[in-house]
Amino acid sequence: MAYLYTADGRLARVDEAAGGDAVRAARRAFIGARSGNPKPNDVPAIPDAKAGTRSKGLQAAIAADGGTELMLSAMVDGGIPDGGASLAIAGGRLLVGARALVPLDGGAPVLVMDGDDGAAARIPIAEPALLPPAGLPGHLFARACARTDGIPCSMQEERVVLRAMNPESGHVVWEVDALPNDTAPGAVYEAALLQGDAVGVLADAALPEGRQAWIQFFARGARVGSCPLPERPYVAGAAFQEQHLYVVLSRNGVWRLEVYRLGKDFKVEDRGWPQRHGSSARTRSEPP
16 A cells, blocks of 8 residues: 655555556656656546546556556545645554644544744754654654744754654644754754654754764653764765664765664664654655
């Protein structure tokens, strides 16, 4: 089974009766359409809920697969028309565009609360969007600014916060600054849910003497641990795996792959939707 999320904020479910080629072909077609650069022969016709449940693009995939049956449900409103390129599933819910939670049993979407109106409102960041096995609480990142005079924040003033939200109500349970320095601007590179209701975050801060990256650990609204990466590397990418963090970085002009042990108290959750692209049991494809 697969779920498809389109650029106009609609959802559909794909059920495969036999074989795998048709699902892969349909996924490629919808990824092309989602990216805005589809190939002419890969553009699927969006099904009309009143007209039927199978698109022309999927019919072609079925024929090419020698009769494999592939059923596409009617497209339904995903909760918001302009959500980010993000889709996660756990605990019987889809987290769509980091802005809405859609129950798989057909219930009404629940919008994630952005915060106060005006300058204090949080601006959701599409990824990473993380859900524990039971779906409660979900963890999202957002941009924040403390200004209250209505003037937009500068890059130096903007913060990134980690928020835990209740998927049943959409309300925020707790919120904490996710940047390693309390005053310097920075960026979040990667995050993962850890067993024991904790979150691991790789982030950096733009200090006067240069950018410095930290591995941080958060639990129940507080930073419970942090450790800086040696010297001041340029971070290109990272991934959490079991009890380790793998980082691709450049230090002193030399590109390196470095591995950091998270410690005996921290291990990446292997159920639910613990990382950006899911887990070994559930994965997500996105436009290149």
